[in-house]
Amino acid sequence: MAPVHGLLSAAVDTYAAHQALLGPLPGLHAEDLRRRIADSGLTGRGGAGFPAARKLAAVAERGGGVVVANGAEGEPASSKDRTLLMAAPHLVLDGLALAARAVGAKSAYLYAPDDVLAASIEPALKQRRDRIKVIPLASADTFISGQETAVVAAIHGLRAVPMQTPPPMYVKGVRGKPTLVQNVETLAQIALIARYGAGWFRDHGTADEPGSRLLTISGSVQAPDVYEVPGGTTLGDALSWAGGASEPLQAVLVGGYHGRWIPWTSATTGLALSKAALAPYDAGPGAGVIIALPQRRCGLEAAASIATYLAGQNAGQCGPCRNGLPTIADHLNDLARGRNAVKAHNEALRLIGSVDGRGACHHPGGSARMVRSALGTFRQEVELHVKGKCTGQHGPGRATA
Amino acid sequence: MNTRLLIDWTRCEARGLCIELVPEVLTADDWGYPLSRHGDVTLPIPAPAIRYAEEAVRECPRLALRLIED
Numbered sequence: 204m205a206p207v208h209g210l211l212s213a214a215v216d217t218y219a220a221h222q223a224l225l226g227p228l229p230g231l232h233a234e235d236l237r238r239r240i241a242d243s244g245l246t247g248r249g250g251a252g253f254p255a256a257r258k259l260a261a262v263a264e265r266g267g268g269v270v271v272a273n274g275a276e277g278e279p280a281s282s283k284d285r286t287l288l289m290a291a292p293h294l295v296l297d298g299l300a301l302a303a304r305a306v307g308a309k310s311a312y313l314y315a316p317d318d319v320l321a322a323s324i325e326p327a328l329k330q331r332r333d334r335i336k337v338i339p340l341a342s343a344d345t346f347i348s349g350q351e352t353a354v355v356a357a358i359h360g361l362r363a364v365p366m367q368t369p370p371p372m373y374v375k376g377v378r379g380k381p382t383l384v385q386n387v388e389t390l391a392q393i394a395l396i397a398r399y400g401a402g403w404f405r406d407h408g409t410a411d412e413p414g415s416r417l418l419t420i421s422g423s424v425q426a427p428d429v430y431e432v433p434g435g436t437t438l439g440d441a442l443s444w445a446g447g448a449s450e451p452l453q454a455v456l457v458g459g460y461h462g463r464w465i466p467w468t469s470a471t472t473g474l475a476l477s478k479a480a481l482a483p484y485d486a487g488p489g490a491g492v493i494i495a496l497p498q499r500r501c502g503l504e505a506a507a508s509i510a511t512y513l514a515g516q517n518a519g520q521c522g523p524c525r526n527g528l529p530t531i532a533d534h535l536n537d538l539a540r541g542r543n544a545v546k547a548h549n550e551a552l553r554l555i556g557s558v559d560g561r562g563a564c565h566h567p568g569g570s571a572r573m574v575r576s577a578l579g580t581f582r583q584e585v586e587l588h589v590k591g592k593c594t595g596q597h598g599p600g601r602a603t604a
Numbered sequence: 605m606n607t608r609l610l611i612d613w614t615r616c617e618a619r620g621l622c623i624e625l626v627p628e629v630l631t632a633d634d635w636g637y638p639l640s641r642h643g644d645v646t647l648p649i650p651a652p653a654i655r656y657a658e659e660a661v662r663e664c665p666r667l668a669l670r671l672i673e674d
Contacts, residue, residue, distance in 0.1 A: 365614075367612040367613065521616070523637055557633055561639070561645060
């Protein structure tokens with residue numbers, strides 16, 4: 204049976220077709236499975252990019268745990284998890300069953316938007332006879348609903364908002380048990396790695412970003428959509444998958460709303476989507492979100508509208524985030540509209556430095572660093588706004604958010 | 605071995621007791637919430653301040669504080 208080429212090549216309707224294409228689940232023992240995943244170099248595809256094998260090992264060594272497939276994807280600019288769950292539900296469910304075996308889990312959940320569960324996951328579960336019973340659970344439609352601790356809160360029947368750690372989820376998660384929360388794309392990759400091996404996985408991508416990865420490319424490109432690309436693909440090649448830019452660009456937001464603005468130049472188009480190549484920009488591949496910003500749009504205004512959204516998505520639990528993010532967004536909106544621009548700029552910078560690390564989750568820090576990267580990447584725009592000018596078609600003074 | 609102050613931000617309501625007891629480590633942000641005076645969010649506690657940090661942990665009206673050793 205020839206290997207499929209990647210995740211989206213394994214898109215089939217029924218379990219019978221899935222098995223015909225991929226064969227049955229391989230009968231690897233937990234330890235062999237974990238070694239194969241370790242050898243593959245697979246990293247988490249939910250955003251943090253943590254080595255999958257180390258996360259598995261932490262839960263496996265404690266035993267008797269819980270596994271959760273996380274398809275919440277609260278990020279508005281991301282649709283790769285939805286695309287994958289709709290196209291290849293059995294691949295994700297295979298990965299979940301394998302992850303459960305790899306860590307010796309006693310229960311399993313699949314957490315995703317309710318329409319995805321109804322249209323794809325529940326019908327798929329009816330066709331399968333997994334040794335472990337998978338409980339589907341609807342995710343909330345909020346930005347932070349997919350944060351690991353928020354997922355555990357949701358399983359506990361609570362509002363899907365982050366909980367304070369430590370202890371980490373791999374020590375004490377669902378019902379106090381060691382818990383593995385793994386992104387659905389990561390699990391689908393495990394389903395292929397278990398079948399075809401670490402070498403097959405490493406045939407795609409680069410040494411430091413092995414395997415394929417799903418990207419959601421949006422903004423000013425010809426064909427915004429989800430694409431499966433080799434790991435370590437350059438920014439320029441990533442945009443080519445989406446048909447290339449549809450108009451002159453000035454920057455790309457890499458990593459989504461918690462990501463970083465990278466100026467679009469002949470040099471940056473050659474940047475690989477890898478942790479190493481993006482480190483100088485304090486960026487990373489994250490969950491594979493790329494938004495192309497056209498030259499005609501004011502970068503500060505674009506960043507301000509995202510900052511306003513993120514401020515509204517704070518859970519209301521932690522003071523520094525609840526107070527800090529709306530105030531940072533207000534200052535950025537003032538700067539974007541040229542109101543008290545100097546003061547707005549200085550105050551935004553001061554507050555960005557004070558919210559990072561002061562909350563139960565990464566929402567304050569991730570949001571603040573997106574704003575800081577906007578102030579750096581669009582610094583010429585900042586100088587213009589101080590003088591009451593703007594390169595965008597909608598100048599300061601006009602409502603743009 | 606470092607002693608660090610851990611704040612449960614989901615409990616903290618800016619009562620400010622910790623800021624009064626451990627001013628060498630904490631100051632208040634614009635809204636009265638504890639903020640590292642020296643910019644280190646991991647809040648290491650220097651040895652002479654540990655007994656005051658322990659008092660803050662005991663007395664915090666929101667039970668939002670813990671000391672950890674790492």
